[in-house]
Amino acid sequence: MRGADLVANALKAEGVEFVAGVTGGSTMALYDAIHSAGIRILVCRNERGAADIADGYARMSGKPGVVLVEQGPGAINALSGIANSYPDSVPVILLMGGVPQRFVGRTAYQENDLMDLFRTVTKWEMTVPLVERIPEAMRRAFSIVSAPRPRPVAIEIPANISSANCEDATLTYEPLRQKHFRFRAPGADIERAADLLAKSQRPMVLAGAGAIWSDATAELVALAERLGIPVATSLAGKGSFPENHPLALGLGALSRARYNTKQAAYCADQSDVVLTIGAGFRQQGTRGFSPLPAGKKIIQVDVDPSEFNKSYMVDLALLGDAKLVLQDLLAALGPKPRNNFWGGVEALKKEIAGLRKATREGWMADLTSDAVPINPHRVIWELMHALDPAKSLMLHDSGSPRGLICYHWESPAPKTFMAFGNQSCMGWSIGAAIGAKLGAPDKQVVALVGDGSFGMTGMEINTAVRNNIKVAYVVLNNGGFDLTRVQASKAFNKPPDFPWMQLSGDIAKVAEGLGAHTETVKEPGAIKGALQRAFAAKEPAVVEIYTMVGAPEATRI
Structure with a gap:
């Protein structure tokens, strides 16, 4: 069995449906093994395109997309695609061919320090040093892209490693026993969040991509309807809350996004407590990190603690999975519907509907x-x-x-x-x-x-x-x-x-x-x-x- 077969067996065991890439000398054995394992291969016109294909698949399916590229220029062509996936938290596994180990450090043909090149746009990277380490590298890759905040990982497999024979029967790949990792926010923090919301006058929700990755739409709708409060989304979170819902504000932010609806701007201006769900405060979502209006309290829900207090000070950080945090928050708030926020839910719905209508009418001449x-x-x-x-x-x-x-x-x-x-x-x-x-x-x-x-x-x-x-x-x-x-x-x-x-x-x-x-x-x-x-x-x-x-x-x- 070749090292390449160990890679293909791992991909097959983890349920990978296809691999996108452009073949070359250092990946010949890998492509041969993947094809022999019955995994579909998409031969692309450019490695950048292969990375984008894997990205789109991962965003849509929630499963890791896999890219396989040649050493040197092939890997470098994929760099911008991987860089695109990194800040958007997309699970992509980049497999790269590498210069034979005996040539490393001699300015070999297409030799580059790929680990250094990809370190700033991947969550983890590894050059496989021995054929026996391939199952470990593949297991770690799939585990890391299954983490609460997925991001790309990169594995460089030198040509001599993928073509090397290995007869060690103990290297049979066993797929991950747990494909998703979720965790709850501390109960005391949930109670504090529920109390802040209950005591507010005009609370609103801002949902981001984290709500989509967590599959938290049902909980978002339940919270909005129980409390009678509006929900805006970031661009990356668009669709996480149904935009045809009477409490939907469409695109919005704190305090303005580049593409901000009238109704979202109105609620952002008037709100006193904002609950953000998996939404980072990015430059395009804040009009260049504009100062927040005074007097707003922010409750931020995220799986990544590095997001807290980064661009704005938050009043309460809830570290946990969006879906689970919302479930716990709903339980803490109790089953009784509220109708006293924003002067009553019907008045709020009427205001939102009026602003939607005004927006559409304002654009009809162009549309x-x-x-x-x-x-x-x-x-x-x-x-x-x-x-x-x-x-x-x-x-x-x-x-x-x-x-x-x-x-x-x-x-x-x-x-x-x-x-x-x-x-x-x-x-x-x-x-x-x-x-x-x-x-x-x-x-x-x-x-x-x-x-x-x-x-x-x-x-x-x-x-x-x-x-x-x-x-x-x-x-x-x-x-x-x-x-x-x-x-x-x-x-x-x-x-x-x-x-x-x-x-x-x-x-x-x-x-x-x-x-x-x-x-x-x-x-x-x-x-x-x-x-x-x-x-x-x-x-x-x-x-x-x-x-x-x-x-x-x-x-x-």
Whole structure:
């Protein structure tokens, strides 16, 4: 048995469904063993795309995504994808080939210190020194990505280790006996939190990605309905609380997020106690770490103690799993419904409904615009009517597509919208959509992409075609990096005329050459039919829509 077979046996035992990557000399034995073990292999166009595919699968399924890349440049290509997963707490296992050990330190071909390169974007990393250590390395990798705050891990397997023979029968891999680790907050802290909420006048909840990873939606809804209090979500937490619920505020933060709804801003301003559930206070979620209004008390629930008191002082930190903490908090509050917060729940619902209506009415001219080139808000309007949000998954890419879709799209449940954020690597959604479809094959998976992001990773559409993974991409083509143009206009007080912000190319022709079903749209009246044909196509689809430059940002509240 080779070292590579030990790796493949571990992957098989842990239920890994596929491995994404690009093969090379140092990983030949690994790919051969994985294929022989009956595990699906997705050969990608670029290692960055492979990392994004694993990321999207992990976010959708909750299971670790696995990437296998070549030594040196192959691993380095994957770095930005892994860096994207790290701050978003995504469980990805990166397996890397390595230079044969006898060559290390001699400036060998494609030799790099991969452990140093990946140390800041992984939770744990290891170079396997002996073939006998492979089962241990794989066991630790799966254990660490199953921890309460999952993050990527990296294992470098030198070529001589993966190809080495090992006949030790004791090295049979045994899968983890416990796949998830959860823990409760101390009872005394739960009682204090219940007391703070009970004595407040206008409490609200801010739910983040931690609520989704913990599967805490039912508890969030129960708390909101029992107390009659509103719930906002961060971008990463979008869908953790049903956005069609009368107490849903949509996107919000403390005190403002970049894409903040009117109703969330109103409640953030008026609230006196804010219960945050798995929501970090990031730069884009706080308008650059703006000071909080005086007099607010914060109760922060998180599984990672390093999140407490990082950007803002908290009044009470609850260290524990979001779902379990909410269950205990509901028990401490008692079964009797409350209706005395915010002047009564019906008055609160009416206020929220009024602000929602005002927001939609304020955008209707853009959402229904007949302008040519097409107003991108009109594209969102057509998508909202072409898809059933409960049966679909919407992804966004970096830049203006994110603001357009996250602001208008209504997510009725977790994992109907997939957001990413802190690194915001352009092109993420193209690979992530492929992985998400593998994690939820019954969903209609659609990614909204800009022409700039398409240029970064668009070749992975061929990976979807070759593997018959039916996803759809709606590409907004405004001939450049539009968000950068808007920012430059603000910075220099004049419309930018810099040629380095301009792009060109026929994206539909590129996608057609990669084997996708394609549509080109230049008139708003043609959007509906193009989307219908793309969603009904038997192969992956790309809808290229030519949109205006400098469309209004979905950030005004």
